[in-house]
Amino acid sequence: MYQKYDAVIVGGGGAGLMAALHLSPHGDVAVISKLYPIRSHTGAAQGGIGAALGNLEEDHWEWHMFDTVKGSDYLADQDAVEILCREAIETVYDLEHWGLPFSRTPEGRIAQRRFGGHAREFGKAPVQRSCYAADRTGHMILQTLYQQCIKNEVHFYNEFHLLDLLVEGDRVAGVVALCLATGEIHTFHAKAVLFATGGCGRMFRVTSNALALTGDGMAVALRRGIPLEDMEFFQFHPTGIYKLGILLSEAARGEGGVLRNGKSERFMERYASTLKDLASRDVVSRAIYREVQAGRGINGKNYVHLDLTHLGREVLDTKLPDITDFVRTYMGIEPAIELIPIQPTAHYAMGGIPTDIDARVVIDEKNTPLHGFYAAGECACVSVHGANRLGTNSLVDILVFGRRGGRHAAQFMGENDWAPLPPNPQERARALVAGLISSGGRERAAKIRDELQDEMMEKAGVFREAPGLAAAREKLRELRQRYASVRIDDRGHQYNTELLEVIELGGLIELAETLVEGALARQESRGGHAREDFPKRDDAKWLKHTLAYQTANGIELGYKPVTITKFQPMERKY
């Protein structure tokens, strides 16, 4: 099958839909999504979107920018962060104008609350910056954007899975995707392609990420010779429900919740004397691990408690209703009177497909663009999050850079013709699918995935060190070999979701390789990358972005400088 569009967006979450809204008025645009867009993981975001509206107290985008740069452990590119924090404000108003039902202040303005790492006057005290709609802000953003797409008659290809990116010289020519309903492979010929395919948290055992978050766009780009940036930086959110990993929003601590260890101590006071439980996520997750290591987990086990009992039912029911429901449903616990067992959960890839401030993909140390190719949201790395993302900033990122990417791509498709398709555009995609279906092997994909997730959780999680990472490298080599003889029971064409899961797994293994290689090379601790054997940040050697390339000889690493404008690196304390 062959389709021709001015632009194709892959991914129907917040970034993809935002881009679609800015692109579709200017030409023929299609959104390809492996899920119905309304199922995308943007909908799981809870606590809010950071923007210095100043509705409840004084606030400025410069303060937001400082917090973001500091939160990133100075690895974020500050030109991009400045855009993020400035444009956050108008994108929040855009959402309100499109009907997003924000919670309101008594005066009727958009309500705002505290969140981890967000402070007034360059780190002095917490500030109310997170604009929220109860604790289902992401749900409301996804709904609002999808509603606007319906209003604007955006063309969707629901349940189409990305298989390949078509590149001709220094231009993209389109994408190849699998229609899940029929099993047919489609070529989408396009002047511009925007990836908004989300994260890859499913490489870890305990994760807040949806089952669908398998890094498909990142993996497809990597295989086409595009490097991935800063993949070693992966965020563990401090408060996942014990064992399940389901996210309990930082808003719980923003509203006054505290963490307690096995001795009932509010231990964050010892790790972050100013912001305490609202220190940034990497800091809090490490503190939990340290408490557990010191034998101060609950009953000596590997979890601690989130204490919301003092907030009262009114706050829980009105400001945190969804997470209250999760705790009741999955733990059988009543958060108004009982403590909640939590552990850090793999949450967010700071790294991804490298882009510039217009979401254009850049493919080397010199930031050479691949014309017509864009990426936005978690699959991309601008980099606005550096080594550690602040809470609420993922929603800001998808909106601001989804919009910028959409606008730039609109201009690009107006000024350019289609690049010619390669002679046999579906060749790679067909070979990939045929190879898996006919492998004739006996390996269970689920077994390989289980081992991948355990290995990554244990050796490339919150704390890392050289021997563990080296062992993980070997393990990944083994898993990749076994993957070549994976078995597929389902030989059908219609909704072959087993084939889909196997394709996803292949990408996850390759992305794990980029993470482990980047982590092994980076001999320092910064943000979400904490090395037991190199506990200090080392700006002299490592204030630079990693670029991981997939080559015939395995992963090769390059580096590029960090853009620093307003804020020189300082020691990071909360």
Add this chain to the structure above:
Amino acid sequence: MFEAMQVHLRIRRYNPEKDRQPWWGEYTVEGEPTDRLLDALNHVKWYQDGTLTYRRSCAHGVCGSDAMVVNGANALACKVLLKNLGKAVTVEPLRGLPVVKDLLVDLEGFFEKYRQAKPYLITHSPTPHKERLQTPEDRERFDDTTKCILCAACTTSCPSFWANQDYVGPAAIVNAARFIFDSRDEGREERLEVLNSVDGVWRCRTIFNCVEACPRGINVTKAIGEVKKALLFRKV
């Protein structure tokens, strides 16, 4: 935390490429009582029979992918725990929508009805530079309906929908109500017109199945009742 338990699953199977008739697949899985039904389905798919087909994504009740009929009632597979289901669990696809494969149904018609109800803010007045103001009370007025995740559990539990599949169904009405009662919206009349049609809100017979089926706890029948009232008295 808990002892492992054995669960016997009876799953309605149908593969259009192989089967002339649907059939029952029987599977036994080990799980913890606090496991989700989705975990058990995944276990079957991953370790026993890779052909078992269903939709799923977030696995904690917010994406709306895995609505199905569980022991006779609509539920999200990721929001029911094994301990609450007993040792024998029957799982079937949603009723009233065409079955495509196993537990996966054709949702195109469902989404078409959702779109008919104009589920987006309609305004004619100029937009202010900053946010529109809305009092907390006005915001509260439609809060319940904002929770909808379009899982289709309500619509496919509705006997009026089973009897007449042209009926827009509770999910579409909930999403219309979401805007009808939003003080910022100016498209009330056009939306009410859609719902006033022969296949609109009047097909609701207040059976309340939708309220029980909703995994988000939305009082669906109440929302439908409010739309009926708005139509009768033309004010909200």
